Amino acid sequence: MALPIEEIKKLIISSIPDATIEIKDLMGDNNHYSAIIKSKMFNGLSRIEQHKLVYKSLEGKMGNELHALSITTEGK
Amino acid sequence: MEIKEKIKNLIDTNEVCLFMKGTPESPQCGFSMAVSNVLKHLKVNFKGVNVLEDENLRQGIKEFSDWPTIPQLYIKSEFIGGCDIVKEMFEKGELKTKLEEKKII
Numbered sequence: 001m002a003l004p005i006e007e008i009k010k011l012i013i014s015s016i017p018d019a020t021i022e023i024k025d026l027m028g029d030n031n032h033y034s035a036i037i038k039s040k041m042f043n044g045l046s047r048i049e050q051h052k053l054v055y056k057s058l059e060g061k062m063g064n065e066l067h068a069l070s071i072t073t074e075g076k
Numbered sequence: 077m078e079i080k081e082k083i084k085n086l087i088d089t090n091e092v093c094l095f096m097k098g099t100p101e102s103p104q105c106g107f108s109m110a111v112s113n114v115l116k117h118l119k120v121n122f123k124g125v126n127v128l129e130d131e132n133l134r135q136g137i138k139e140f141s142d143w144p145t146i147p148q149l150y151i152k153s154e155f156i157g158g159c160d161i162v163k164e165m166f167e168k169g170e171l172k173t174k175l176e177e178k179k180i181i
Contacts, residue, residue, distance in 0.1 A: 047157060048155065051160065052142065055145075062144040070159070
């Protein structure tokens with residue numbers, strides 16, 4: 001099952017409203033993505049905590065519908 | 077043994093413990109292979125735990141770490157992260173520093 005880019009963005013924005021998101025579809029198959037996400041909410045958090053915020057925003061889809069989303073997070 | 081206890085035992089008895097799909101010799105997923113290769117590159121002795129052999133472990137480790145994906149790396153019982161974090165730390169030299177601080181290499 002694939003998840004389109006716009007859907008991923010929408011999910012992330014709903015939990016992290018100030019997020020700046022760049023997503024690349026690595027293989028052009030709606031299934032292998034890489035994302036760079038910047039948000040003030042990441043400031044002061046460890047990388048693990050930052051990634052957990054993103055995973056939580058994806059409501060359990062990570063590791064299921066969304067197999068391959070590599071994430072880079074940065075504060076703002 | 078309960079799965080949480082089993083996981084705790086694995087990370088406490090192996091200084092560097094990688095929960096992965098497949099084995100270090102024969103990874104079954106690109107992300108697991110990437111982390112395994114980083115550790116090999118840094119000449120780290122590590123225990124690879126193949127979650128594909130045990131469905132309880134595969135689900136259990138996700139709950140244990142509160143982390144939805146495999147691979148997962150533990151160093152001296154500390155959760156370091158998944159593939160993205162390990163790669164980023166490796167590229168920035170932070171992983172080597174961490175391993176040196178913990179007297180692994």
